[in-house]
Amino acid sequence: MSIINIVAREILDSRGNPTVEVDLQTAKGLFRAAVPSGASTGIYEALELRDGDKTRYKGKAKFGANAILGVSLAICKAGAAEKGVPLYRHIADLAGNTELVLPVPAFNVINGGSHAGNKLAMQEFMVLPVGAESFRDALRVGAELYQTLRGVIKEKYGQDATNVGDEGGFAPNILENSEALELLKTAIEKAGFTDKVVIGMDVAASEFFIEGKYDLDFKSPPNAARHISGQELADIYQGFVNNYPVVSIEDPFDQDDWPAWSQFTASVGIQVVGDDLTVTNPRRIERALEEKACNCLLLKVNQIGSVTESIKACKLAQENGWGVMVSHRSGETEDTFIADLVVGLCTGQIKTGAPCRSERLAKYNQLMRWIEEELGDQARFAGHNFRNPSAI
16 A cells, blocks of 8 residues: 555644644545544653644643654555445454454433532542343443433433533533432433443543542642541442442542552452553553553543554453543544444444533444444344453
8 A cells, every 4th residue: 555645733622722633645545643642641642742832722722742642643544445345344454453342332421520610529420221132222322321411410400410521521510529420320210221221431530649649639729638548539439330320430549549449449340441551552451460460451542642552452451351432632633534443443342422512422323324224134232241251
């Protein structure tokens, strides 16, 4: 495959910040890719370079690893066209996979943390339709539950509480994290999905880790008296697991609080996801494996900077018995690459926001419209096996 031309341009992401878009031309046509960016970022992520020029986009207009990724994504799309196969099959070939599985979507329906202007410390409260019959059915369940939740929140807190955060989830101005779980529990029951839907969380605890302790009211003025230890935070999580159908918790502790991670993963029988902990980086993953710090990798292509490195990170996790969840970023574009990635890598689970906002729905619609329909009778849905889709 010969590259005829590459053009890079500046576009805006879903938060109105500049990001990189790449057009790559070969004899097969033009292939375009756009790069997302995060709000709560791990300190060990690949460097997203910004120029610091305050007179232009508030100093966010120059790019580093984000430029590399744009080229990598576009080349991957061109490679699929060169072979005459869908992108997800090309990715599967690159990864050495023969299985293709449609993932369970983890819909982020209540936003807090750095993704919303409310008091809620924990960042994402998600619903996973594991009992759905297909991806299309899972999307329907998620959309119906989202609308039911809107009504529950509006009735309890008023119309303005149904404003949405960066990822399309509602952002009611509540403080207690258990209150968000109660809202989900109520909506699940009201929608009639108690046998179909479970709950996941992304705590993003590094965002409220202060001098060795955790502040669950970190958006208020500082007050050391309310800070709690890692063990106290672990006890709160255990209460969530005992009282609600919580099956997955992401970033429950700070990215360098290794003892807390290891103790929690050993004591709780659910999926514990490393995002800021692992940052899709093989070195961090290897340490997490050694310390038994978590049992699932959150895969973000822009954390490590290229498709090749992302595939290597995914394979390392899967070969060691971990689950893998493919993820978007809070600052997204309409690019749908990760929809093909999750199927090609056979990870069984994806989170790319609420069933709201077109940059989120673009990924879900790609999975339903192009991939599931194209696979036809061969389409398999991860369902209850989302942590180990190869067992289907």
